Amino acid sequence: MGRTARNDTTGPDYGTARQEAGFAWSVGGSQGALRELAGVPIREFNLEPAACVEAYRRGRPLLREMFGDEVGLPGLTTPAVSYGHVNCLGSELLFPEGGEVAHTHIYGSLQEGIAKLREPVDWAAAGLAPFFLDFRERLRAAFPGERVGFAFGGEGPITTAYELRGEGFFTDLYDDPPLAKQFLGTLTDSVLDFDRFHMAVNEVPMPNPAGGGLCDDLAGFIPAPMMPEFVLPFWEQHYRGLTTGARHAHVEDLRTEQLFCLEAIGLHRFDPSISPKLTPQILAAHTRVPFLWRLGCFHYREMSAQDVEDFVFQSAADGASGVITYVAETMCNAETVPKVHAFIRAAKEVKRLVDEGCPRAEIAQRVSPAGRANLWDAWCGYLSPRSSRGGARRA
DSSP states (O other): OOBOSSSSSOSOBTTTHHHHHOOEEEEEOOHHHHHHHHTOOHHHHHHOHHHHHHHHHHHHHHHHHHHOTTSBOOOOBSOOBTTHHHHHTTOOEEOOTTSOOEEOOOOSSHHHHHHHHTSOOOGGGSTTHHHHHHHHHHHHHHSTTSOOBOOBOOOOHHHHHHHHHTTHHHHHHHHOHHHHHHHHHHHHHHHHHHHHHHHHHTTOOSSBTTOEEEEOGGGGGSOGGGHHHHTHHHHHHHHHHHBSSOEEEEOOSOOGGGTHHHHHTTOSEEEOOSOTTOOHHHHHHHOOSOBEEEEOGGGGGGOOHHHHHHHHHHHHHTTOSEEEEEOOGGGOSTTTHHHHHHHHHHHHHHHHHHHTTOOHHHHGGGSOHHHHHHTTTTOBTTBOOOOTTSOOOOO
16 A cells, blocks of 8 residues: 555655654755856857856855855756757757856757657767866866766757757657657656666766666646546656666646656656645645755745745645745846745754654744735745735746
């Protein structure tokens, strides 16, 4: 009773998983924050090793000075590019002035995609991989003795399918379901092959006995009745190649009716990130998987320090196993600093209470009356609750 739907016996016991998870919190910096503080434009950061070095060299001490020791510094890595896999398959990467990297869709049909995906790829020599491998060496030379990550990465199966086929992939599921599944299986083999290259560069074993994660935001586009056929088999294929340990997932914008997939795939932890149709109450009621609850950078603009504390206490009271937030470029200002400190202060208090066995219902008493009135009725993933400076925001 309470065991996962996985075929093996290594998954969590959902009868006790959330209790055993306790409560954790994390506040981390970002490459965006370093760029903002060091005055380095994003395009130069992404394409010029010297600019990236400057952002890390100047930005890290400035971030520490502004936010203090309890905000984690971003790890030293090459620029975060999530489209490395598809770039090595032939997708062009686009680096606009002032904006995030984008990519092109390259397969005009499922048949074309299957044929191309079956061709062997020398990942280290394909696309911009040689450029970013050299970029990594430049960073290693600039920061001797520091570990330098290789962040030229990839995404999960459904997101990658969209990256390669574009919007046409979502009609492929209806037009030719058997061929769509064949495409997804072949694509997932390619994802795993790229993962082997990527993890080898980062000196991580594969399959990793310590655990592994999946980022597949566009899985939320698949209707719940279709997920057992078009999502779960390919997640399972991916996890079985990736890890023999704990399974984690980051998937944005799921709906209540899709949450069954989290237990079905045997997750140990779930990060819904920005999911405007979910709340901690919904997650706690519809899945037994321990989950994190995130405060997005854009929320801070309209929230007071009290609002932020309420967010942390209410998240924990309603079942979250942790809260996370990241300092982004829009947060590098004097007004936001005390709000981040309020997040840390409340999170540390919640952890202390949970570790001491305090019932979640008692943690709810730490929420202010205004917070209790607004969380979560006046909340969604893209708007903040009523702050001390304005009225309630609703979707």
